[in-house]
Amino acid sequence: MADLDFIRSLTKAELHLHLEGSVDPQTLVKLSHRHNVPLPANGNNYPFDPESGKVLTDEDVRELYQYKDFIGFLMAFKAVSQRLRTPEDYELITYRLIQKLANQNVKHAEVYVSVGVIHWRGQELDPIFEGLERGRKRGLKDFGVSLLWIFDAVRHFGPEAVQRVFEDAVRYRDRNVVGVGIGGDEVRGPAEWFQRQYAYAKENGLRLTAHAGESAGPESVAAAVNLLGAERIGHGLTAIADPKLLQELVERQITIEICLSSNLRTGCCANLESHPLRHYVDAGVPVTLNTDDPEMFGTNLNHEYELAQQSFGFSDQQLAELARNSFRASFLSNYEKERLLNTWAI
Numbered sequence: 004m005a006d007l008d009f010i011r012s013l014t015k016a017e018l019h020l021h022l023e024g025s026v027d028p029q030t031l032v033k034l035s036h037r038h039n040v041p042l043p044a045n046g047n048n049y050p051f052d053p054e055s056g057k058v059l060t061d062e063d064v065r066e067l068y069q070y071k072d073f074i075g076f077l078m079a080f081k082a083v084s085q086r087l088r089t090p091e092d093y094e095l096i097t098y099r100l101i102q103k104l105a106n107q108n109v110k111h112a113e114v115y116v117s118v119g120v121i122h123w124r125g126q127e128l129d130p131i132f133e134g135l136e137r138g139r140k141r142g143l144k145d146f147g148v149s150l151l152w153i154f155d156a157v158r159h160f161g162p163e164a165v166q167r168v169f170e171d172a173v174r175y176r177d178r179n180v181v182g183v184g185i186g187g188d189e190v191r192g193p194a195e196w197f198q199r200q201y202a203y204a205k206e207n208g209l210r211l212t213a214h215a216g217e218s219a220g221p222e223s224v225a226a227a228v229n230l231l232g233a234e235r236i237g238h239g240l241t242a243i244a245d246p247k248l249l250q251e252l253v254e255r256q257i258t259i260e261i262c263l264s265s266n267l268r269t270g271c272c273a274n275l276e277s278h279p280l281r282h283y284v285d286a287g288v289p290v291t292l293n294t295d296d297p298e299m300f301g302t303n304l305n306h307e308y309e310l311a312q313q314s315f316g317f318s319d320q321q322l323a324e325l326a327r328n329s330f331r332a333s334f335l336s337n338y339e340k341e342r343l344l345n346t347w348a349i
């Protein structure tokens with residue numbers, strides 16, 4: 004049995020978390036009312052057309068978040084993106100995210116913002132970023148949770164779109180943007196395309212992450228590490244198929260950001276029995292537990308720790324080690340890491 008009190012008491016950091024996937028149903032309903040526009044004649048598709056301006060009810064959002072497949076997940080993600088319009092919207096969702104993190108005893112988070120999607124939708128980033136920063140500052144003041152931004156690009160949009168996102172990250176480097184990442188379709192946007200962009204980000208002092216090995220094979224993880232220089236890998240499920248690669252991850256202490264509920268809900272992993280988490284821990288690969296898109300996957304960080312303990316039999320000491328890993332693998336300065344680890348006696 005998982006010891007919930009112990010899990011709640013663990014001080015944690017979260018390193019793989021998408022802002023847009025943290026929008027809870029109540030907030031989505033609120034955003035929907037904020038941008039009240041008439042329902043078009045063709046509304047109400049599956050479960051409604053996310054492109055429509057329909058004002059969502061509690062019932063709609065419940066239905067929306069109970070999707071059964073990857074298409075349903077994309078519809079939910081679209082519906083949220085469509086309702087994120089003003090700087091105030093971004094301020095609201097950031098503040099609410101920090102409030103929820105505080106409830107999970109999270110003291111530090113590194114949060115992906117889908118800047119690639121903001122560009123694609125033709126939105127102006129600068130005012131949105133001001134909203135993000137207002138939310139971050141208010142959250143830090145009210146809940147004591149520190150937050151750094153990671154600008155996330157969409158790999159299947161190609162190198163130019165990725166370059167634009169990374170240039171924005173460089174522009175905001177001194178305003179809590181600590182790193183960059185790529186997500187999306189690994190097969191339609193292979194790592195080989197982005198070597199120049201990653202080198203540019205690194206030269207400009209940014210830290211490097213990449214989603215890899217979620218829906219493509221171990222070669223995708225190897226390319227993210229060796230060609231892009233990724234310091235942390237999101238998901239990394241398929242790395243288990245290549246023992247040499249695993250050895251390299253151990254030697255170079257490259258962290259895999261594990262997202263159990265996400266892997267189940269997107270179907271990337273059929274069940275937890277076949278999930279490589281335990282194997283990675285036993286092999287000495289640094290791993291952290293994360294929620295990815297917590298509201299869309301119906302999870303929170305304490306639940307991820309609970310799942311890990313129930314499904315893989317981790318001891319309390321091992322869970323505490325995973326919590327320590329979440330600080331060690333963060334992009335905080337060594338001084339700040341030590342300070343947090345000591346302050347909370349983690």
Ligand SMILES: [Zn+2]
Pocket residue numbers: 019021186214237295
């Ligand atoms: Zn992710």
